[in-house]
Amino acid sequence: MMLLLETIEKAIAAFSSRIDWVTLILLIGGGLFFLIHSRFTPFLYFRHAIRILSGTYDKDKVPGQLSHFQALSSAIAATVGMGNISGVAIALVVGGPGAIFWMWISALIGMATKFYTCSLAVMYRSQSEKGTVQSGPMYTITNGLGKKWKPLAIFFALAGLIGTLPAFTANQLTQTLVDVMHFKDSDKMYIGIVLAIITSFVILGGIKRIGLVASKLVPFMVVLYFIIVLTILVLQIDKVPAIFMMIFSDAFSGDAAAGGALGYLIKTGVKRAAFSNEAGIGTAPMMHGTAKTNEPIREGLVAMLGPAIDTLLVCTLTALAILSTGVVQNSDKTGISLTLEAFNSVLPYGIGDVVVVIMVLIFAFSTLFSYSYYGVICLGFLTKPAYGKYYNYFYIGSIIVAAMVKIEFVLNLIDSAFALMAIPTMLSGVLLSGKVHSSAKTYFEQYHKNKMS
Template sequence: MGFLDTIFNAINDLTWGWALIPFLVVLGVFFTIASGFAQFRFFKRMFRVLRSDADADPSRISARAALFVSVGGRVGGGNIAGVAVAITAGGPGAVFWMWAIALIGMCSALIEATLAQLYKRTEPGGDYRGGPARSIIHGLGENYRWLAIIYSVCLIASFAIGFNAFQGNTVAGAALDSLSIPRIYTGVVLSLATGVIVFGGIHRIAKAADVVVPVMAIGYLGMALLIIVMNLTSLPGVIIDIVANAFGFREAVAGGVGAAIAQGLRRGLFSNEAGLGSAPNVAATAYVRHPVSQGITQSFSVFIDTILICSCTAFIILLGDVYVPGADGVDGVILTQQSMVSHVGAWAQYYLTAAIFLFSFSSIMYNYYLGENALSFMTDSMTARNILRVAIMAIVFLGAVAPGATFVFSFSDPMMGILAVVNLLALMMLFPVALRIINDYRAQLNSGIKRPVFDPAKFPDLDTDPTAWPDAPKA
């Protein structure tokens, strides 16, 4: 085990340690400039996905359903515990840099989701499958299959296994601390609930997300709004504090502006997953008229995760009196919990436990689908798929009942590091293709077309699946 830990730590140092975060930032800035600031140009269109579409086919995954599944995945423990860790280690200034990386990451999310849609394939049952592995094969060619397989293996190892163990651990810990519920009971309930959803496939996951995600997001936003209103006179001072600490005008913690930047960027990227190659797997399932439509939707998902949900946690902490800059004390979810209690009373700890359950459960559904999609790229075996489902239930249970079982998910970060490197390499090579598709979408808007339609015939050099675009003009 010690030998494996050494290997995983070395991989983690080579990726997240010094190379990957600057790479993600630089590439995000490049995508933003080269695409003509697409995430800002299309910002107003992002909100259209929240409307119900009267023409939507109930047998297909809608753009809104794909949005809710991806939001459910991006929004997890990191939005509650991760933000608290960033503020503790980097000071209030970390929040500013979290916002900055989200605005840049919105473009990375748009690009990777657009490519996933472009190269998606129609399944025999009429559903769509896609994602970075299939984008690599159909966009770069069969010579890169080895790269797609590395991506798929890392996706299963990091999200389906490691992060699901972490989510189970988070829920069980919160239930034990606030409700004194033994970990084994939480593990059984969470594992069975997971089984009910994952054995129903992507359609059941989408239906569950359509209920769970709005409830958890609106509920958490509502609590944060209540706390902000209660402390409205203190809000300007908190915002000034965030900006002043971000640029080193006030030193909140050791490390000053460097700590603020490092923690803000790191926690922001971990939370919204922009450019990491996870959310495109879900984005590809949606039935849309143009690939960029789902790209815009996934860009909106990053906005919801970081600009809205993470900001809620930040304001809950910074408007309270539990957090003391530079002091060693409470950290992580405990800091968020105690800050909420200081604002509205002891009942808030139970509210937060319920929120953590919903956040984590939505992440488990999302993480399972990422694993299933990666597995489907390597094999069509239903037996293999069912084994994965049972394994996910077992992993969730194990993570819940074994508080010290860090060996189960200690490899998640290095595996996600490799995953991100592979995805970013593919994005760099396929960006010219994505830019052509964005320009096609923009040209249709400029010509007065309110809802652009993708026509595969206009791009005969691309390996697309014409059956995935039923709205295309008929020849």
């Protein structure tokens, strides 16, 4: 059995190393296409996007299950998680400070990508027999490109069954509890069982319960994390200017990256940004497509805020906090263990442990609660929407397994699935970009007319 597991781990690692360049080309190349195609127009309506979130445009008697705010909160709950606390630490260890710059670039490009892909998710969504909205890249492909493209939609849904597993979150949450609470490695299975039980109470309640919980958790966790990290940065304020200089200088040298290659550095930043905000991967369109609206562009603008909050704000705060302590250069740890060491090196004795555990619990559970919905939609597409709910049981069981495996295996597995999911998501987005451009032109013209009247 051990030999079989080792063989599987090596095979997935080899596959991940070969396909990750596909992720780089698709996400950066496709995102640049969306930026140029849109002429940066969506960025001019940032304030309008925030007004949409306030509920000004909410309507009850329109298709959908979630309000604009709940849809964004649920999407962010799925992305603002362990990737922001642990994933950033991994990026710094593997790629050095310069990887953060490429995470920023990827996030800015990702904002344009989310505008297009999430607008399309509303534009081409379907309804189940019970009248609930079904959306995502697979529905965009079949309804937008036609039934002859269905194999591509099936390809996305199959990859999505793996990519939407809670492997990274469950793994790193378990590791946090082991590090802080001094559990043994042999206790990881029991920790996984407890996490699975807690998660089941929320996800078995369906999308509306997920949206309700996420809308309460997300604003609280982002504000709390901002306060905590800001405290660390104030204590280390003299080092912050030098950190920014180091990020920019290392971004183009590649000296700090493993192997010293600039291409490797860029790839590391893009992969970790994709893990963080998932722009172009195809998960967020499944959530944003459930918004109560008849205006696809309106939800596209809301979705655009995701990478800004997730990567430009939360990931940057984590990176600055870790780099200001200097633990990256003096530790052999990675992931959540490195973040924990960084917080403990600045905050008074014991407070770092408490702070990280609280934040990890909030971030991790928000992801665990929200992420299952994506797998439900994927399975529902492959079978029938009514059968999608059975994915939840597979999802709950995978939490226990993920708690016990190595972090390297988890990263390679999810990175590989994300790369495969990006292929149909970005391809359909580019092919249907003209539809979004046309709809956006009409929407913005009408917006200005209403504003002037």
